[in-house]
Amino acid sequence: MAEYTIKVRRFQPESGEGPYWEQFNVDLDPSLSVLDGLLQAKDKEDGSLAVRCSCRAAICGSCGMKVNGQSTLGCKTQIGEAQEQADKMKAATGVSAAEADSPIRGEGSDLGSADNPIVIEPMGNMPVIKDLITDMESTHWTKIRRVTPWLLPHGEPPEREYVVDPESMIDITQSMACIQCGACVSSCLSMEADPGFIGPAALAKAYRFVGDPRDAETEERLHDLAEDPHGIYDCTHCFSCIDACPKGVAPMDQIMRLRRRAGEEGIEDPNSGHDHEMAFVKIIEKKGTLDESLLLQESFAPGVKGKLKPSKRAIKEMLGSIPTAIRGIKTGKMRSLPKLIPGVHHKLPGGAQDDVQAIYRHAETHNEEFNLYIKGEEGELAEDDVEKGIERSTEPAGQEASNGQ
């Protein structure tokens, strides 16, 4: 048993007051969870402390929250580890979360350990209903519904169930692992800047259907997701959702799969995401390293030199980048021809460019995707599986299958 101080961001709409922090002292084994700590505080100190939970075993997805700023499940975070994290950040930054500007209530604020409490907040990017309970409906579920999260098969339904080859479903098992907890939505840095972004959970769900061989409207789905300016090309690659997800769904990876599929369909999007991708890929093929000015030009107006009329967006974006370029010329940052004139950038030296091009030719005929979630690491089981004693479903390597009993 050990003593911990948890500092909870609380809010009761009926009080008419704003949110405030309250500290509770709890006493439990370090291996128990942050959720256990909250439930002890609720049980012993304040029954009005509102927290949503059910299974307490990272299965139901009810207790999404932020622990020391990290979006996660309260039941999947050990309280001892949460304390270590709080201690580490305090030691590194000299800043304790207790120095936050909101008033602090509760007896914990009188105690020594209280200068470095575990900070618990409701999930981000969604409204708070009460204390740690957020409104999943207005954000998470609305966005999930946005992607038509059900199968759209064509033709007469079969008499019994739809039969598919199990192999063809492996690709989407990762996105199917989602438990709809909202931790990824809470963590999404793109959504923080653009609340309209469809977001990680819904896009991972979208891939679950795009990748399903029974679905007949894959192309329509991809058009819809790529052509929405807040769709797949609005993700900033920040990896927050990957670290937040308690089930290894890696929503960002699913978004990148959607981009790949949309690219293969040749879908042009209003964000020029596909043009940007293609420009990047072609520049490296030709030059080996990045020609930044050519990337800018080609992202907005691919093949502009050969076009009489670049699009309105291209003209606007190119004009918009002029002040930045002028500033760069003034300071000397961009004062060289290759940086100013698209396409002047040098190739790799001494035949190295040919080597890069040979790689392109090889990869174009393969384009293999190696999915670690599915294949696992060679010769060892994933930690989770060892804990649960579960054998991997896909048996990628012989060794693994025999070790997995």
Add this chain to the structure above:
Amino acid sequence: MASENIKVAYWPGCVSRGFTPELHGSMALVAERLGIELVELDRANCCGAGVIAEHNQELADTLNARTFALAQQTGLSMMNICSTCQGAQSECQQRLDADSAYRAHVNEALSGQGLSYEKGEEGGWTNKNFLWLLVEDYGLDRLAAQVKRPLSGLRVGPFYGCYIVRPKERLGYNHFPDRDIYLEKVIETLGGQIVEYDGARKCCGFPVITMNRETSLRQAGTHVGDAIDAGADCLVTPCPLCHLNLDMQQPEAAKVVNRDLGLAVLHLPQLVGLALGADPKELGMGKHIASTRWVEERLTSGVAA
């Protein structure tokens, strides 16, 4: 380990020789002063920045395997100076290391060039950002001993760049759990004062600058503004792509967040260089868009906070 000479295969990346040339220059200068020998990989290629992987994962893996193989030919471990290179290359390396059959498949594409990427023993062959190398291999004690002009009173906000902090599992946090507080450690070692603010480990917005300019610039502008409000004299970043959005685009970001900004953003080697006594001009600080004059004044006047 800390007293040994450090010699690394050096991958400078694209942007450090493109729109942030001051990074490449300041790294060379600082490496010399620290006694880190850099063997530049001038035949290596772009890491793909996640964009090539989005297009064709095997292409990205093979391109980076080529860079790793070139580095391995020198018999040295590899160092990069870009969070994005670190993240994109670690992603490919993770897949290559996970499976010998896949590695052999990728190496097949390299065989015509006489190259092959070999998985190192645990910790045997590494690719580390300068930040990681500085803390883990060079050592903070050794760095402290090199400080000629402590950054006394300089209030520095760390800005990591997503690719070097997430995903933790891929980036070796199991073995090096403190990698997300190294900037703080370096700032402290150099005698500076750490400014903690909301954006230190958030996204600069750069990856969507061409796709969703407003979202991108709002991210950059918000973080710069938060750092100013927290009292920062400057930011420091190990990522030149973050630098593009935080510094080069700062005047545009200011328009989007509708406030005055004007905060110097230093590359990590520049901050180290200042503490080693290098001249701000030699470190290319005059090339920045957001003026670094305030930083220089604070250092020369020796004003304590």
